[in-house]
Amino acid sequence: MPAIKQLFIYMKANRIRPSELEKNIGLSNGYLKTQLNRNGSIGENIINKIVSYYKDLNPLWLLFHQGDMLLKKEKDTPIENHSISLNGIKLENSISKKTIEIWLELSDFIMEITDVSMEPKYTKSQIIVGKKVMDKNLIIYGKDYMILTAEYKILRRIQKSNIDNSVLACAYNQNVWQEGNLKNILLYEPFDLNLEHVNELYEIVGSICKH
Structure with missing residues (x-):
C-alpha cells in the first residue's frame, strides 16, 4: 500500500x-x-x-x-522480511529499526516506486534513497538517478548521449509492444535529455524492499 x-x-x-x-x-x-x-x-x-x-x-x-x-x-528491534541494498551491496538479514531511521535521515531523497519501467531492478512499492548530485559534470554513466525537471520526475539509468550537453535516460524494463504499429518497439524507450532541463539530480545509493 x-x-x-x-x-x-x-x-x-x-x-x-x-x-x-x-x-x-x-x-x-x-x-x-x-x-x-x-x-x-x-x-x-x-x-x-x-x-x-x-x-x-x-x-x-x-x-x-x-x-x-x-x-x-521500545528497544531497537529488527525489521523482518525486508532486504536493504546500499551502494549495490545487499544485506539480506533482519534490518535494525535504528539503522533504517539513521539511513533515511542521511539521505537527500526518498521515494516509493509506483510504476514498472525500472523492473526487474526496482519494483512497485520499493523504497529508493538518493544523494543529491551538486555538479552535473560528475554524473557517472551506467548508474541510476532520479531526474527532476520542470515537467516530470523520473527514475532512469543514465548513459552517454551522442548529443552535446545531454545524457541518455534508459529504463531496465525491456518489454515491447505486442501488436499494432508499435509492435516490437520498447514500451519504455531510451531518450536524450538536455542537462539544462534538469533541475535536480539524485544518485540512487540504496533501496529497501519487502519480501
Missing part, C-alpha cells in the same frame, strides 16, 4: 482532516486528496514535515507497513 494511503488511515484513526494536516505542514489545499486519487507518492521533504509535526506517527509504518501505526518507547 502506498504511503499516501497509509497516511489517510492514520488521519482517519486520529480524526485529522486532510485540510488540517495540509495547513499544519504548509501544503497547498487539496494536495493530499489529489495524490490519493492519483495513487501518487509523497516526497521526502513532505514525509519529514509530517513525521516531525505528528511525532506519534511511526515512519516505518508509514513507509514500510512495519510495526504499529503509533510510536511506542
